[in-house]
Amino acid sequence: SYELTQPPSVSVSPGQTARITCSGDALPKKYAYWYQQKSGQAPVLVIYEDSKRPSGIPERFSGSSSGTMATLTISGAQVEDEADYYCYSTDSSGNHSGVFGGGTKLTVL
């Protein structure tokens, strides 16, 4: 089955740039999406179609994708950005099947 691989944790100080990666064999052909999930809350879409930002998401959130790796970048991370981040994509089999990465715990302190 298709898998997306993320680092379990990333830690930065406030104001620094946080980068979270997501690797998957189908990413050259499929978009990557990123979800933020704060403790006890439902996930929130922060990046769609590799690099687009939904309305209401701060400009410090950006996304990129090259080859088999997608990256979520938080420029000038804030304490309130501390959360779990999940990448998401669909597999390339043609089936309607969604896959999440294992999640990355971002610590900002």
Next chain:
Amino acid sequence: EVQLLESGGGLVQPGGSLRLSCAASGFTFSNYAMSWVRQAPGKGLEWVSAFSGRGGSTYYADSVKGRFTISRDNSKNTLYLQMNSLRAEDTAIYYCAKEQQLVRDFYFDYWGQGTLVTVSS
């Protein structure tokens, strides 16, 4: 404003059944595919099942195929998940999510707050 409200979770014994509901509002429900996504305690997200907007097609993760059935009632703006032969590993928060479908992808733009299903004797 899009709202998704799940209900129907609870404690059930292994082998038992449960039906989840998701009441939708704030958008034209029949125009959109909908999914269920779950999250086991302390674990990551797992896509479970989807129902297309108009075509009536259904899709399942291998982990639930043959045990879970997704359905929808467009007249009631409600999505359902019938869960049978439940196992301990089905214990999770179950989220209802609205899909955005592209030519080559689909993703979730809105999520409910989830309903907790606990499978235990």
